Amino acid sequence: IDPTSVGVWTGEARRYYYNICGKYGQPVQTLLGKVAALDVQCICPLHGPVLTKDLARYVELYDKWSRYEAESDSVLIAYASIHGSTAKAADIMAQILRLKWATEVRLIDLCRTDVSEAVAEAFRTKRMVLAASSYDGGLFTPMYEFLHRIQIKGYKNRRVGIIENGSWAPSAGRVMKDMLTEMKGIDLVEPMVTLRSTLQPADMPTMEALAEALVRK
Numbered sequence: 061i062d063p064t065s066v067g068v069w070t071g072e073a074r075r076y077y078y079n080i081c082g083k084y085g086q087p088v089q090t091l092l093g094k095v096a097a098l099d100v101q102c103i104c105p106l107h108g109p110v111l112t113k114d115l116a117r118y119v120e121l122y123d124k125w126s127r128y129e130a131e132s133d134s135v136l137i138a139y140a141s142i143h144g145s146t147a148k149a150a151d152i153m154a155q156i157l158r159l160k161w162a163t164e165v166r167l168i169d170l171c172r173t174d175v176s177e178a179v180a181e182a183f184r185t186k187r188m189v190l191a192a193s194s195y196d197g198g199l200f201t202p203m204y205e206f207l208h209r210i211q212i213k214g215y216k217n218r219r220v221g222i223i224e225n226g227s228w229a230p231s232a233g234r235v236m237k238d239m240l241t242e243m244k245g246i247d248l249v250e251p252m253v254t255l256r257s258t259l260q261p262a263d264m265p266t267m268e269a270l271a272e273a274l275v276r277k
Contacts, residue, residue, distance in 0.1 A: 070121065073108060075180040077125050082183070082213030088126035092119065128216055130186035134164035135274065138178055139191035139223075140171055140203035146225045149259045149267075150191040153223065156271045163275055170202040175209055182210050187219045187274050190236055194226035199235035207239045217245035221274045223267075225255040249273045 081088065103111040103118060111118055124131060137154055141147035150167060157163040166185070168178045182188055192203035199207075220240055224233035233252050240246045250273065253266050 069109070069111075069118075071180075073121070074125065074184060075176055076107060077122070078180050078183045078213055079176045079209075082125075082179075085126040085128055085214060088122065092123055092126065125183070128183070128214055130218070131184045132164065132186065134166065134185050135187045135189060136166050136168065136178075136181050136185045137189045137191065138168045138170055138182070138203070138206060140193060140200045140206075141169070141191070141225075142193045142195070142200060145255070145258045146191050146193050146223070149223055149225070149253075149255055150189070152259060153189055153191070153267060153271060156268055157275065160268070161271060161275045170206050175202075175206055178206055179209050179213060182206075182215060182218075183213075185218075187221075189221045189223060189270070189274065191223035192225070192232045192236065194224065194230050194232040197229070197231050199232045203232070203236070204239075207236065211239060211243055215243050215246075219247040219249055219274060221249040221252070221270045223253040223255065223270070225257070227257045230254050230256075 100115055100119070101112070103115060105111075135157055137150050139146055139150035141150070147169065154165045154167050157165050166181060168181060170178055190203065190207075193200040195201065198204070222233050222236050224230050224236070226232060233254060237248060240248060249270060251266050251269055253263060253270055255263060259267075
């Protein structure tokens with residue numbers, strides 16, 4: 061496998077870019093402006109392989125990433141589940157989106173996936189559903205860490221829906237909303253789904269309404 065081919069390189073380069081350089085989109089844009097008139101023969105990054113082919117495509121990706129533009133109209137469902145009920149709800153939301161709306165969906169378990177991969181996927185996609193359990197009157201910590209990470213890396217201009225879970229006093233949704241409102245251009249999609257321990261048949265209309273609102277143009 062050629063590590064410098066665009067297909068192989070893109071995933072790891074995206075993950076590196078957003079987790080290390082994500083905050084510095086404007087300086088990257090300034091640099092790209094300076095090299096635009098040059099006859100670039102190779103790209104020699106501080107980390108990663110030296111690039112000598114398909115350079116226009118690589119530059120195009122760096123330009124898109126540093127503008128914080130989504131690469132795909134698909135949906136990321138990122139979930140943080142304590143006992144598995146929130147994970148099941150996230151999976152059902154993915155089924156609704158795929159079967160009813162023919163939407164490309166990726167599920168990421170924040171308790172078992174490296175947060176750097178989740179960050180890269182959040183920036184790659186245009187839409188996201190966050191599903192998390194309440195925890196000590198706040199938000200389950202894997203979700204809190206994920207939201208903190210994308211915030212400091214400049215996450216913005218995305219459409220986001222929320223599924224919260226809480227047995228007796230749901231609090232996850234409130235914390236997620238508060239963190240998201242601190243980010244620029246986030247379209248918080250209603251309705252928010254509130255689960256009481258497990259997804260019930262009575263919750264399905266709200267799940268479907270959230271899915272529809274999320275994919276609405």
